[in-house]
Amino acid sequence: MSFDDLLQANRAYAEHFPHGGFDGKARRGVLMVTCMDSRIDPLDLIGLGHGDAKILRSPGGQVSESMLNGCILGVHLLGVERIMVVPHTKCAMASGTDANIRQVIAERSGLDTTWVSFGATPDQVNRLGEDVAKIRNHPLLKDRCEVGGFMYDVDSGLLEQLL
Numbered sequence: 001m002s003f004d005d006l007l008q009a010n011r012a013y014a015e016h017f018p019h020g021g022f023d024g025k026a027r028r029g030v031l032m033v034t035c036m037d038s039r040i041d042p043l044d045l046i047g048l049g050h051g052d053a054k055i056l057r058s059p060g061g062q063v064s065e066s067m068l069n070g071c072i073l074g075v076h077l078l079g080v081e082r083i084m085v086v087p088h089t090k091c092a093m094a095s096g097t098d099a100n101i102r103q104v105i106a107e108r109s110g111l112d113t114t115w116v117s118f119g120a121t122p123d124q125v126n127r128l129g130e131d132v133a134k135i136r137n138h139p140l141l142k143d144r145c146e147v148g149g150f151m152y153d154v155d156s157g158l159l160e161q162l163l
């Protein structure tokens with residue numbers, strides 16, 4: 001396994017690269033926190049393109065300390081005015097608990113992951129509420145931006161606002 005195919009694709013990409021000299025601001029003032037799931041194309045699903053938004057991704061789209069830092073930087077330095085927290089249907093991080101995930105990894109690899117905290121929870125909507133509250137109540141973000149909690153349906157492509 002190597003990265004040759006990807007580097008080759010990059011050369012083709014760079015040959016007609018139209019975005020040189022572009023600043024790093026979120027042109028449409030949007031920041032999205034979402035899952036690492038490969039079924040999600042964050043910009044496409046809200047009709048945005050290159051340079052329009054900041055995208056922060058994690059397993060399950062859960063809001064970590066590092067993600068909060070990203071929100072602070074986005075709001076205070078990079079033009080972010082609206083923050084969307086977007087978990088999705090059929091998320092592996094919502095299909096069970098950390099114990100379930102650890103068991104699957106152990107069965108597949110024999111490795112012990114009890115020392116890793118994945119943060120999986122079947123109560124996805126409750127998690128979303130906590131994550132939205134973390135951003136809304138943060139002393140450096142409070143009243144500085146709009147925050148919405150959504151659910152993305154990976155089968156229909158529809159995004160629904162829940163909070």
Ligand SMILES: [Zn+2]
Binds near residue numbers: 059088
């Ligand atoms: Zn997911």
